[in-house]
Amino acid sequence: MKFTLSWLKEHLDTEAPLDTVSETLTRIGLEVEGIEDKAAALAPYVVAHVLTAEQHPNADRLRVCTVDAGDGQPLQVVCGAPNARAGMKSVFAPPGTYVPGKNITLSVGSIRGVESRGMLCSGAELGLGDDHDGILDLPADAPTGQPYALYAKLDDPVIEINLTPNRPDCTSIHGIARDLAAAGVGTLKREAMPPVRGEGDGPLPVALEFEPADKGLCPYFALRLVRGVKNGPSPEWMQARLRAIGLRPINALVDITNYLTFDRGRPLHVFDAAKVKGALTVRRARDGESLKALDGKTYALDDGIVVIADENGPESIGGIIGGEASGCDAETVDVLIESALWDPVNIAQSGRRLGIITDARYRFERGVDPVFALPGLDLATRLVLDICGGTPSPASITGDLPETERVIDFPWTETRRLAGIELSRAEMKVTLETLGFHVAGAGDRVKVLTPSWRPDVEGKADLVEEIIRIAGLDRIEPKPLSRNDESIGKAVLTPLQKRTRVAKRALATRGLVEAVTWSFIPHDDAVLFGGGKPDLALANPIAADLSDMRPSLVPGLLRAAQRNADRGYGDVALFEVGQCFETDQPEGQSIRATAIRRGTARHEGAGRHWEGAAAPVDAFEAKADALALLTALGVPTGGLQIVAGGPGWLHPGRSGTMQFGPKNQIGYFGEIHPRVMKALDLKGTLVAFEITLDAVPLPKHRPTKVKPALALSDFQPISRDFAFVVGRDVAAGDVVKAAQAAERKLIAGIDVFDIYEGAGIPEGAKSVAIAVRLQPVERTLTDAEIEAVTGKIVAEVARKTGATLRG
């Protein structure tokens, strides 16, 4: 919403300077977005008298002028404009002036050997339009030395406010003035507005053709005919104001409607009566109808859109834009002035669907003051009579004004209860009344009647807002929130939230870099990773490749790794901890922790090194990341099973599934499947793990935090090595498990220290070498006892895996 200071002062009697007005507007919730103050911006530019203009000695196209800028001292200025001549009045800028049209600051200079102390300016150089023909050529009576902005009436600052959608009353300058008056910046001017007395017959009554349920689409329609007008340009003062706020003056009749749209927040429309055939009807448009609107575009209409039609069809889209065919021009003699009410929701929907943004739509979709419909019509009529002459008819009115009055039962203590500030009743009452509320009663509770222009005020909280925004929120003293005693010592995070945080830190300490990637990914990527279902596809994606809610974090990270590789950073290790989507229900959303490594980005370091180059990453890197994460989360991994194979996006022979039993899979790790690599156009070696944090079992709640007693043995542990020859497909994990099972009490740990295939080992077999650590508990083991244990281990491994001891 834009307006000028002088226009505001038409409605507000105030001496307040611009700064005060601006600061007050922001303070009361009408945030000032910008102020264009040409008087300040153009302050150095003055009307100047060109005394002489002679040919430049060294340049054909330049002239050397002497200029009187008002102080009687002739100044020498070199000027390149073809129209520079002695005796003319133009605009002069002294050295030090910023020239907006050229984005330069003037200095005393020498142009082709002749000194120049300033500049004679064109309109374009002042940032006023794009006239490049030459310097401004002002009338002879322009007073030399006067600031040009003042002379050209450009000294009216334009204020733009960022209006919140709840304040239709401030789509009018009158409404803004009312708010400022309530805030103590001047007094609202109220002029008496006697109704217009019409002569002769009114226009044909307008028919509101709606089903009963649709009556709200246009509840009220007032129309007046003014006969015998002369429609020329509107007066200069009106044109200047419209131009200042960015509107193009058209002709007096149209300008009057635009003027009142801003002045009073009352959009109106004018039809050339000669171009309207028969009576006007307001109705839903019919499919197939169209309208060429005043913006020159043709709009296809349907029954969602409300039109004003005559016998020729639609002439105007109600409350949004008029039609070209029935518009007013210089030939217009009889004019129909419309002042109607429209349904805000329908206006908003129609405007959005048609893509039409107009000042009328802006107001009707927020809610125009119904009570002002007829006074607005009278005000417009009087302006038409003043400017264009003519004879008004009586108004023809169809429909009824909707009920707008609300009575709010208001205890004065409500302000303290919600806002925590003590204000006097007198102050609160004055505020409400200046804003147009009527306060009835005198006790602790009063009845507050809302004005017709404030559809946003519905209850007590709204009144508190009115009171405190005018009082100023800065008057409310901050007050500490009392400590919530029950919360002291309680965890602020849920276990899952805690795990999410720990997961990020744990993965980062492994040299992984945290990425945050889009929640939506390309459809094809989603399908590859088990997603892409219709219920997780966006109906209106912002780009074709951001279309489906991600089923996994892996594809986003893989793509990110490739982008980095394409930039020359191939050894990347990335992780993300974030949401994934299996269904569109809240339970279908889970938090996953995922890491990928590319190239040689191993935990110990990437790339070549004098101690030895890093090998390409493999599934064990991903496995190590996954297990490190589980350990950091405090998950007991004793019961964790690693099963060969994983989901389809992992290499079937180089991947594993982590589970606590077959029904409780918590994640996967491994090398990315070559087919997925190809589909995503990925190069190099990529491994990944993904763990669903929601699926990881939480530790059982224990009533005590005491750790189990520690039993330390006084006896030296001993270690025995075994090399087993087993079939190539036997898992080393099974060998270890079998050895462990042989003697649970004494075996404290088993390490796999060598895997060998080749010479000395039969075809199809491999050697698995393990070191078993025995920890005596009660006394040192005798040789016989150690023999017995090793015998049991060999027998148990042989029984479970078919192993033989390597000779």
Add this chain to the structure above:
Amino acid sequence: MTDLDTLEGDLLGQVGSASDEASLDAVRVAALGKKGSISELLKTLGGMTPEERKERGPLINGLRDRVQGAIATRREALAEAALEARLSAERIDITLPVRDAPESRGRIHPISQVMDEITAIFADMGFSVAEGPDIETDDYNFTALNFPPGHPAREMHDTFFLAPDHNGQRKVLRTHTSPVQIRTMRSQEPPIRVICPGRTYRHDSDQTHTPMFHQVEGLVIDKTATIANLKWVLEEFCRTFFEVDAVKMRFRPSFFPFTEPSAEVDIQCSRKGGEIRFGEGTDWLEILGCGMVHPNVLRNCGYDPDFVQGFAFGMGIDRIAMLKYGTPDLRPFFEADVRWLEHYGFRPLDIPSLVAGLTS
């Protein structure tokens, strides 16, 4: 000169000229071994008269002690020299680089870091953390929050929709974290004190907007919470978050469908040379929206607005991260460029807390 003196001079001379451990040992054996010259002398003591012994004993023992001492000293000197020789031979090039530690390579994303900072501050004021789903119903995202169907405020939200289900209902990607207010109020009894950080989505993309971003919502519901408390909470937060002694804030009346009265909050800052500093200067920077929870929202959650009241606030996590850490653009937050992450990311163990300070 006695024979003992001669022997002593002789032996000490040999000790002094022993050039290594072996030759020193040979001297030791020759003097103090079973058949050594001093050992032989000691043996003669047994055949002496007491008077003789009284005179010769101390002389011979003294000789033995001095030779023993000389040998020990010489041995130490030889060992020291041998060590010096070894050390001067054992040299590595300590300028050779070691691999960067994983802890020095890893990074935490600024969004995670700032979320942890926010949590630390509000936890201290008694807030806990609540969460809700990214895919929301129209009711939670709009209607329950007092956005009437067709209201222009809905349009300000540029919503992402999912395909309509069999009932024609279409779910939305939440446009703000405010639906978590509703979920919290519908599942808990007051008093409530929560913050709700999370991902949010709007159909908007340019220099300063991305279709996905992060917000944190705050909600306090009890019987006494007022705007005065709201101002205190936000001032405490801003002062602590931006790590300045005091921050000047401006509360401007504004509009949100789910709060009444509503306000937007600006903080004062200076922008000298493109660097934003808080707690000084004359510029105002908008950082959050807030207000008293709208009576309709309280009613929608089953509360009586005449007895239960509270406030809510919301701000962009990415935005305050950009402000605090001087990140110029929003888009790179989601591009996973390791160069950007390494520069703007945080070290793994830079864990924000009020005990140790938010940043080190």
